[in-house]
Amino acid sequence: MVNDKIYEFKKAFEGMGILDSNFKSELNMDYEIYRPNNEIISVKFTIMENLYFYAYPKLYVETINYDISREKNIKLEDIFKGRYKERLESLALKYADKQSSYDFSNFIIESDKLVFYFDNIEKPLTVPYSTVKNYLKSSFLDLESLETFLVEIDNLPDIVTSDDIIDNVENDVEDMTTTRIITPDKPMVALTFDDGPYARATIPILDTLKKHNVVATFFVLGNRVPKHQDIIKRMVYEGHEIGNHTYSHMQLTSLSKENIKYQLDKTQETIFQVAGVEPKIMRPTYGSYDNKIREVINMPMILWSIDPQDWKVKNAEKIANHVLSRVKNGDIILLHDIFESTAEAVEIIVPELINRGFQLVTVSELYEYNGEILSVGNIYNKVYK
Ligand code: ZN
Numbered sequence: 560m561v562n563d564k565i566y567e568f569k570k571a572f573e574g575m576g577i578l579d580s581n582f583k584s585e586l587n588m589d590y591e592i593y594r595p596n597n598e599i600i601s602v603k604f605t606i607m608e609n610l611y612f613y614a615y616p617k618l619y620v621e622t623i624n625y626d627i628s629r630e631k632n633i634k635l636e637d638i639f640k641g642r643y644k645e646r647l648e649s650l651a652l653k654y655a656d657k658q659s660s661y662d663f664s665n666f667i668i669e670s671d672k673l674v675f676y677f678d679n680i681e682k683p684l685t686v687p688y689s690t691v692k693n694y695l696k697s698s699f700l701d702l703e704s705l706e707t708f709l710v711e712i713d714n715l716p717d718i719v720t721s722d723d724i725i726d727n728v729e730n731d732v733e734d735m736t737t738t739r740i741i742t743p744d745k746p747m748v749a750l751t752f753d754d755g756p757y758a759r760a761t762i763p764i765l766d767t768l769k770k771h772n773v774v775a776t777f778f779v780l781g782n783r784v785p786k787h788q789d790i791i792k793r794m795v796y797e798g799h800e801i802g803n804h805t806y807s808h809m810q811l812t813s814l815s816k817e818n819i820k821y822q823l824d825k826t827q828e829t830i831f832q833v834a835g836v837e838p839k840i841m842r843p844t845y846g847s848y849d850n851k852i853r854e855v856i857n858m859p860m861i862l863w864s865i866d867p868q869d870w871k872v873k874n875a876e877k878i879a880n881h882v883l884s885r886v887k888n889g890d891i892i893l894l895h896d897i898f899e900s901t902a903e904a905v906e907i908i909v910p911e912l913i914n915r916g917f918q919l920v921t922v923s924e925l926y927e928y929n930g931e932i933l934s935v936g937n938i939y940n941k942v943y944k
Pocket residue numbers: 753754804808844845
């Protein structure tokens with residue numbers, strides 16, 4: 560029954576799939592299943608649409624909540640009573656980007672909380688049941704497991720947002736005293752992340768890198784920088800390299816020289832305004848370039864030597880296995896910090912690379928410590944000796 564339901568939804572979303580290699584359009588759909596108890600199944604679909612005519616990839620979440628014994632979808636009205644909308648709105652207003660109204664229709668049900676996803680807000684809103692206790696319907700409370708949970712979590716903080724997580728990280732950063740030592744004759748590789756920042760993936764990736772005292776290179780999109788200033792500053796503070804991945808993920812080969820320049824310059828400017836540093840390297844979108852681009856772009860262009868296709872695979876273990884079964888001294892590894900599955904893969908990849916004796920360095924360090932100079936208009940994808 561449950562599987563049928565998932566299959567049905569999977570099929571519906573797959574039906575929407577567009578994959579046209581000529582135009583580099585992508586539609587990726589990932590799903591996570593939550594089982595707060597035996598009666599409820601909650602499914603979260605994370606969808607990324609990157610159609611060739613979009614300025615940048617669209618990322619959004621759709622959810623489905625199903626009551627197995629009643630064989631029907633669960634709506635907010637099945638969970639809440641009274642003036643719950645006002646309560647949810649006040650929680651939403653407190654937590655993030657102010658909106659004139661919030662659409663609470665996308666949410667998942669966990670055993671201790673509801674998590675709401677909004678279209679134009681990247682951070683989900685977490686609502687522990689304890690904060691909306693008086694608005695919960697008794698029929699919902701009667702559900703096995705929820706009731707016991709409510710009693711236990713009474714003294715939780717009022718609301719938990721990812722801002723709190725960022726604040727904590729910033730405090731940690733202040734007492735960061737570890738320095739990295741690079742030994743030029745020992746093996747090294749560069750992890751690179753494209754298309755971010757995206758809080759739900761970039762922050763856990765930064766946490767993993769910090770935990771292991773290693774660095775990476777983030778080829779960011781200029782148009783994602785203003786919204787993620789804290790993340791950009793953190794990258795710089797923690798020693799990562801920031802690269803330019805254009806302003807709005809345009810296919811550069813299709814643009815005029817002026818527009819190519821605009822895509823690059825606008826990104827340089829935006830990053831400089833936020834972080835006080837300017838990228839020294841760039842990665843062309845879709846890895847595609849031609850002579851026109853080589854002439855116009857006044858930076859070295861960085862491609863890669865290992866591509867686990869994390870945007871397609873969406874499975875942490877498979878991504879990690881792809882990388883770990885191929886990695887050699889001098890490799891540049893391509894990943895995307897817009898998927899939670901990639902963030903999980905990084906948790907596997909980083910300690911294992913360290914375990915095998917690799918030093919994890921930025922792209923610029925990889926070339927510098929191998930005695931190679933990156934020059935304008937050239938393409939680089941690895942350093943094999
Ligand atoms: Zn990209």
